[in-house]
Amino acid sequence: MLQRVVRSTVIDAPIERVWAVLRDFNSHAEWHDAVEASRIEGDERGDQVGCVRSFTLKDGNRIREQLLTLSDTDHRSTYCIVEATLPLQRYVATLTLKPVTDGNRTFWHWESTFATPPGRERELRDVVAQGVYEAGFANLRRHLLGGGDLRAPGSPRGSAPMPTALPLPTRRVGLTHYGGPEELRAHEAEAPAPRAGEVRIAQRAVGVNYLDIYLRRGWLPAMLPASDAAPGIPGMEAAGSVLDIGAQVSGLLPGDRVAYLGPVPGAYCTARTVPAEWVVRLPAAVEDEVAAALLLKGVTADYLLHDLGRVQRGSRVLVHAAAGGVGLLACAWARSLGAVVVGTVSDEAKARVARAHGCEHVIVTRDYRFADAVQRACGGVDLLIDGLGEAAREENLAALARRGHWVSLGHATGALRLAPEALGAKSLTFSQPVLFDYVTGPGQLAMRAERVWQALAEGAIQLPPIERFALDAAAAAHARLESRGSTGALVLLP
Ligand SMILES: NC(=O)c1ccc[n+]([C@@H]2O[C@H](COP(=O)([O-])OP(=O)(O)OC[C@H]3O[C@@H](n4cnc5c(N)ncnc54)[C@H](OP(=O)(O)O)[C@@H]3O)[C@@H](O)[C@H]2O)c1
Numbered sequence: 082m083l084q085r086v087v088r089s090t091v092i093d094a095p096i097e098r099v100w101a102v103l104r105d106f107n108s109h110a111e112w113h114d115a116v117e118a119s120r121i122e123g124d125e126r127g128d129q130v131g132c133v134r135s136f137t138l139k140d141g142n143r144i145r146e147q148l149l150t151l152s153d154t155d156h157r158s159t160y161c162i163v164e165a166t167l168p169l170q171r172y173v174a175t176l177t178l179k180p181v182t183d184g185n186r187t188f189w190h191w192e193s194t195f196a197t198p199p200g201r202e203r204e205l206r207d208v209v210a211q212g213v214y215e216a217g218f219a220n221l222r223r224h225l226l227g228g229g230d231l232r233a234p235g236s237p238r239g240s241a242p243m244p245t246a247l248p249l250p251t252r253r254v255g256l257t258h259y260g261g262p263e264e265l266r267a268h269e270a271e272a273p274a275p276r277a278g279e280v281r282i283a284q285r286a287v288g289v290n291y292l293d294i295y296l297r298r299g300w301l302p303a304m305l306p307a308s309d310a311a312p313g314i315p316g317m318e319a320a321g322s323v324l325d326i327g328a329q330v331s332g333l334l335p336g337d338r339v340a341y342l343g344p345v346p347g348a349y350c351t352a353r354t355v356p357a358e359w360v361v362r363l364p365a366a367v368e369d370e371v372a373a374a375l376l377l378k379g380v381t382a383d384y385l386l387h388d389l390g391r392v393q394r395g396s397r398v399l400v401h402a403a404a405g406g407v408g409l410l411a412c413a414w415a416r417s418l419g420a421v422v423v424g425t426v427s428d429e430a431k432a433r434v435a436r437a438h439g440c441e442h443v444i445v446t447r448d449y450r451f452a453d454a455v456q457r458a459c460g461g462v463d464l465l466i467d468g469l470g471e472a473a474r475e476e477n478l479a480a481l482a483r484r485g486h487w488v489s490l491g492h493a494t495g496a497l498r499l500a501p502e503a504l505g506a507k508s509l510t511f512s513q514p515v516l517f518d519y520v521t522g523p524g525q526l527a528m529r530a531e532r533v534w535q536a537l538a539e540g541a542i543q544l545p546p547i548e549r550f551a552l553d554a555a556a557a558a559h560a561r562l563e564s565r566g567s568t569g570a571l572v573l574l575p
Contacts (some may be wrong), residue, residue: 084197084206086216087538089190089365093334094225095189096180100156102221103176106134106148112224113217115139133163133563140164147253148174159262162195169205170196173539185188188334189218190365210531211524215362219332231373248273249281249324252575253350254555255312259299262556262563265349268312272352275327281337281354284321286347286373289550289558289571290406291468291491292317293432294327296346297559300496315350315555320363320372330357338363339374342380342526346518351575358523366538374547374570375410379517379533380526381490382410383512386418389488389512390464394419399455399480401469402493403440404431406570409545411466412440417541426450434568438543447565449494452479456569461485471495481509489513493563545569 092099102108107127110119118137121127127134127343128151135145144165151158156178162169169384174193181188191214197205241511248271256264275281296305307313320337320340323333333339341360363372386392398415402408403424416422416439424440426432432443442458444451455462467473470492481487486510489497504511520526546569550558558571 082196082202083194084202085192085194086206086209086214086425087190087192087364087366087533088210089188090218090362091181091336091338092187092189092218092222092225093336094187095185096156096178099187099189099221099332100153100178100226102224103178104128104151104153104158106132106146106151106158106160109134109217110136114214114220115212116217130566138233153460167205167208167324168198168201169209169295188365191217206535207528207531211267211528217364222334223331249352251350251352252552253312253314253347254573255314255349256297256307257309258314259297259302259307262297262559263500264297265315265556265559267553270350272350274324275330275354277328278330278357279327279354280330280333280339280360281324281326281352282319282321282341282358282360283324283352284319284350284575285575286320286369287316287350287405287552287575288342288373288377289379289555289562289573290317291348291562293494294559294563295491297437304344304560314347314349316346316350317344318342318373318377319353320369320376323360324352326357333360333362336517338369338392340367340369340376340522340530342377342516350572351552359526365533367534370547370549370572370574371537371544373572374406375533375537376530378406379410379536379542380520381407381516381527382414383529383532383536384514384516385411385466385488385490386414387464388519389514390415390486392418392420392464392468396420396464397459397462398422398464398466400424400440400453400466401428401473403435403443404438406545406567407468407490408464409435409438409569410542413438413542415439416441416535417536420464422461423455425449429499431568434546438545449473449476452476455480464488466490468492469494474499478503478507478509481507483507485509486568487511547572550575 107121110116112519117139122133125132133147145163149159159175162172172195177190179188194241251272253270254267285455296315305313339360341359398413398420404426422440423433423442425444427447435443444454465487468491472494548571552573552575561567
């Protein structure tokens, strides 16, 4: 099967400037960090259709590529691999530039199709997507900045735009006392100018997660302190555009469409300054609301199924709150990996949505009685994804198969109390992971986010229903989530 990789970005430079670099088939050695050295074979020019560039990568691989088409009118070129030490077979790529209508900027679209040896599809897709295209976007931005071409006409050349030192007004929703949704109130504040390693973001969609409710209730006071002097602002993720960047930030520029997630709450606001390492650029196909609905929950489903659960064909998986934000994604992704998926939901309407997202055996229960039905459906589960906690403890023990693994993800019904001896009877294993530990390290978040967007594009997960609330109505969003009334994801719109 042919693999397809598609990436696009916006470059903060006029189209003529970007095209002047990219139309030269041999220019990549000057701007792409992965390229060690490159030359055009024979006596041909770097913009001659049919010319072949022969280059070595810094990792030692060698590639020969031929320019197939070049259009100065459409700002488009096509090329293919003729010969390579990397097993990218029948690789054909197209690169297209378009002017961005709301400014002197350039939309750059890069896509390719290729075949790979069996079993290496994902690895080689990642090489092309991240190692070649995404790195190329960042490298070309830096190259152009170095030439001073990104500054306004008439301004001095040779230096990057500096962030403004001024704080910006931001509207936030937070609490001075822990308690119910009514504690959430809007107020005006300031988003500080980004310092070194930081990015200031104009937010357009904020993801709501069950964790925000634990924070509001005061279950994790170290994570969200709240006082009259300093209100606690919940929210772990959002999507929007980069306003400005601090020193030592690479790969991001003002105007980039981005999403972020991070371990320090504070996302319920219109503008926020966050560490650049929390931030990922968004592909054009992923809208702001979709990013806010999917980033944290999709990355969670990814690490649960791939890293912790090692789900494969025939794995039996039980997902609680199967029609919830994490639940729908976990069901669909597990099913696409070939698992037998069992889920619990509290009503028939949710059952229909869960079924449509790949949950094969849906158990409708409001009072956490499901173990017998699980045993009847599949003889016990190998992986339990449990965001319920205490109220479901005994049924969970009964629903697990021998050597099953219980992932205690959250505790919507109250903190789980589990004696280790309870696991021994069936040689069960138990873990209590937190997603922030699965996105540490350079590139980890970008890699996982990319898997989520890819899974969505390929249909391994489907877009869940999204319930939208104004930022100021965060209290209503919380009330809805904890009432068990919501299906899919909730987002706030600043
Ligand atoms: N550790 C991590 O890395 C991590 C990351 C993300 C999320 N989580 C956890 O995963 C779980 C799901 O998170 P989410 O944001 O996607 O929320 P969600 O599943 O959309 O919403 C919670 C769902 O839990 C079910 N529920 C059962 N009993 C409940 C009760 N007494 N009160 C409230 N809800 C109850 C409800 O579904 P039914 O009515 O259908 O039962 C409800 O819709 C949460 O426990 C969250 O803390 C953990």
